Amino acid sequence: MTRILLLPALLLLFIFGASHQSLAQSASISTSKSGKTVTPSVTPFKQGLMMRNGVVVEINNDVITPIQETRRMPNGTTVTPDGVVVTRRGDEIKMLEGDRVDVNGVFAKTPVIINESTVVTGDTAALRNELNMAQHLQTRLDLLQRKRELLEQKNALLEKAVQSKTKSKELQKVDADLAKVQKQLTQMEKK
Numbered sequence: 001m002t003r004i005l006l007l008p009a010l011l012l013l014f015i016f017g018a019s020h021q022s023l024a025q026s027a028s029i030s031t032s033k034s035g036k037t038v039t040p041s042v043t044p045f046k047q048g049l050m051m052r053n054g055v056v057v058e059i060n061n062d063v064i065t066p067i068q069e070t071r072r073m074p075n076g077t078t079v080t081p082d083g084v085v086v087t088r089r090g091d092e093i094k095m096l097e098g099d100r101v102d103v104n105g106v107f108a109k110t111p112v113i114i115n116e117s118t119v120v121t122g123d124t125a126a127l128r129n130e131l132n133m134a135q136h137l138q139t140r141l142d143l144l145q146r147k148r149e150l151l152e153q154k155n156a157l158l159e160k161a162v163q164s165k166t167k168s169k170e171l172q173k174v175d176a177d178l179a180k181v182q183k184q185l186t187q188m189e190k191k
Contacts, residue, residue, distance in 0.1 A: 048102040049079050050110075051095040056083050073105025136188070143185050150178045 047060055049071060056079060057064050058071075071079045076088030083095035085107050093099075098110030157171040 045100055048100055050100040051083050051097055054097070056081055056095065073101060073103070075105035077101065077105035077107065140185070140188055143181055143188070147178065147181045147185070150174055150181060154178060 045059055049056055049058055049067065051057075052064070055066050057066050067079070067081050069081065073079070078086045079095075079101050080086075083099075085093040085095055085099075085101060087093070087107070088105075093107060096109070099108070100110060101107050154171065154174045157168060157174060161168060161171060
């Protein structure tokens with residue numbers, strides 16, 4: 001019974017996918033991200049080490065130079081050129097974009113604002129139609145699954161009824177539920 005109902009559903013999925021594949025090819029979706037370091041204070045960072053564009057740089061007033069060797073700060077903190085900060089207690093912290101170590105060796109995280117945008121180009125109506133058709137097909141498959149479950153339940157109740165030769169209230173309820181599902185399927189086919 002299950003195979004009989006699943007075969008038409010799979011056939012519908014195959015036909016749906018093959019006939020509408022060309023529509024989806026005319027549209028595309030792309031995502032882009034960009035980031036900007038935000039200074040938490042009003043005055044910009046004037047002196048110390050900072051991770052900038054993936055490189056640890058030394059900032060001394062307006063002069064910015066990448067560091068070439070490990071720097072040891074007055075409080076015992078060390079900063080490597082690849083952005084690993086080792087505190088005087090031995091904790092290791094990997095610097096991220098905007099993180100900084102001041103001239104005294106105090107590590108500070110700087111928030112980074114990341115802007116993310118999604119752009120849909122091409123025939124977006126085709127995508128919308130595909131989505132609507134997929135939702136319609138999913139609803140139909142859900143109803144067919146429910147119908148299969150009700151038919152299996154009805155079959156079990158009919159086997160019981162044949163043995164006891166009576167029609168139970170459970171069987172009447174399953175018949176009513178089955179009629180509702182069939183009505184919904186019929187309405188969907190008219191659309």
